Amino acid sequence: MSLTDAHVVHKARSGGVLKRDRVYALTGADLTIAPGETVGVVGESGCGKSTLAKVLVGVQRPTAGTVAFRGRDLWTMKPAERRAAIGTHTAMIFQDPSTALNRRLTVRQILRDPLDVHRRGSPAQREERVRELMSLVGLPKVLADGLPGQLSGGQRQRVAIARALALEPDLVVADEPTSALDVSVRAQILNLLLDLKERLGLALVFVSHDIQTVRRMSDRVITMYLGRIVEESPADEVLDAARHPYTRALFSATPGLLAPIDPIPLVGPVPSATRPPSGCPFRTRCWKADDVCAGTMPGLAESTTAGHRYRCHHPVDGAQSTHDLVHQAAATAAPVTTEDPAAATAVKETR
Numbered sequence: 535m536s537l538t539d540a541h542v543v544h545k546a547r548s549g550g551v552l553k554r555d556r557v558y559a560l561t562g563a564d565l566t567i568a569p570g571e572t573v574g575v576v577g578e579s580g581c582g583k584s585t586l587a588k589v590l591v592g593v594q595r596p597t598a599g600t601v602a603f604r605g606r607d608l609w610t611m612k613p614a615e616r617r618a619a620i621g622t623h624t625a626m627i628f629q630d631p632s633t634a635l636n637r638r639l640t641v642r643q644i645l646r647d648p649l650d651v652h653r654r655g656s657p658a659q660r661e662e663r664v665r666e667l668m669s670l671v672g673l674p675k676v677l678a679d680g681l682p683g684q685l686s687g688g689q690r691q692r693v694a695i696a697r698a699l700a701l702e703p704d705l706v707v708a709d710e711p712t713s714a715l716d717v718s719v720r721a722q723i724l725n726l727l728l729d730l731k732e733r734l735g736l737a738l739v740f741v742s743h744d745i746q747t748v749r750r751m752s753d754r755v756i757t758m759y760l761g762r763i764v765e766e767s768p769a770d771e772v773l774d775a776a777r778h779p780y781t782r783a784l785f786s787a788t789p790g791l792l793a794p795i796d797p798i799p800l801v802g803p804v805p806s807a808t809r810p811p812s813g814c815p816f817r818t819r820c821w822k823a824d825d826v827c828a829g830t831m832p833g834l835a836e837s838t839t840a841g842h843r844y845r846c847h848h849p850v851d852g853a854q855s856t857h858d859l860v861h862q863a864a865a866t867a868a869p870v871t872t873e874d875p876a877a878a879t880a881v882k883e884t885r
């Protein structure tokens with residue numbers, strides 16, 4: 535599964551009304567997901583995490599660029615072939631199982647539906663597969679005739695996971711799979727996902743605001759900023775050895791660190807996704823930014839560690855402690871501002 539120079543541009547909306555402006559939700563994304571790999575996606579609200587997730591599973595067609603499944607361009611396939619490829623190779627688990635499941639269908643019907651649509655096996659084999667799926671996700675048999683409304687939040691998310699696994703996909707994308715659940719069941723669902731991934735050899739893309747959990751769950755972490763992938767890092771390097779100043783700032787600001795530090799101070803809000811800054815998108819908030827950063831988007835640089843790549847003109851030294859960076863950032867004067875101060879509104883406003 536890979537994306538090459540994928541872009542998604544929307545028409546901006548305000549109060550449900552379409553505007554002339556364009557929202558640059560995803561810009562120039564290059565990403566390859568290896569079989570069996572877990573990739574975490576982090577970044578502030580509105581940076582394009584869900585857009586990236588939807589493009590990866592074929593739910594969202596990119597405005598430009600390529601999405602390849604097993605080496606074939608998804609969006610040049612014939613529609614029936616594309617639907618079959620999307621339906622069988624990928625699956626998505628959404629944030630809120632209450633809205634993702636049809637409330638009028640029983641658990642059995644929900645789990646049979648993808649098997650019926652893709653004509654998997656005989657009716658008896660489909661019934662057997664439903665039983666197998668329920669056991670795989672730890673749902674008691676007695677719940678087969680229950681409706682989603684009769685289940686707990688955790689049980690509903692188990693049904694959503696079972697449904698996602700029905701056709702044995704290669705890639706599962708989980709977009710904030712626990713954020714709508716009670717804190718008490720979050721760990722159970724995360725452990726279930728990890729366990730299933732190991733047992734079934736799935737590739738898993740895990741999108742979350744909870745970046746410490748992302749770090750713990752993932753082999754590789756993708757940092758996004760204003761529609762761009764700015765760093766890809768092995769999960770064990772992302773906290774202390776990230777090279778992009780934004781990744782360091784993001785991780786410095788998370789609760790739950792073993793040795794908490796003050797967050798790296800950033801200047802101002804995230805610029806609007808309708809008018810991203812020229813050059814590096816992070817330069818308007820970065821303590822290291824200069825004229826070079828305003829001039830061109832940095833190319834992709836490789837760190838000495840395999841699988842660690844970043845886009846920055848002035849990367850952080852991998853050996854420099856985040857604690858040092860806090861002082862460095864605090865001591866630096868305000869960086870370059872956006873060309874248009876009116877553009878510096880919160881990204882959320884464009885929704």
Ligand SMILES: Nc1ncnc2c1ncn2[C@@H]1O[C@H](COP(=O)(O)OP(=O)(O)OP(=O)(O)O)[C@@H](O)[C@H]1O
Nearest residue numbers: 544545557559579580581582583584585807884885
């Ligand atoms: N259908 C749409 N029409 C217009 N703008 C959109 C649409 N979908 C997303 N956007 C905008 O695209 C940008 C990226 O949105 P996206 O949902 O991918 O971000 P996100 O990082 O997943 O955010 P969050 O963490 O809040 O879910 C945002 O500015 C968002 O407002």
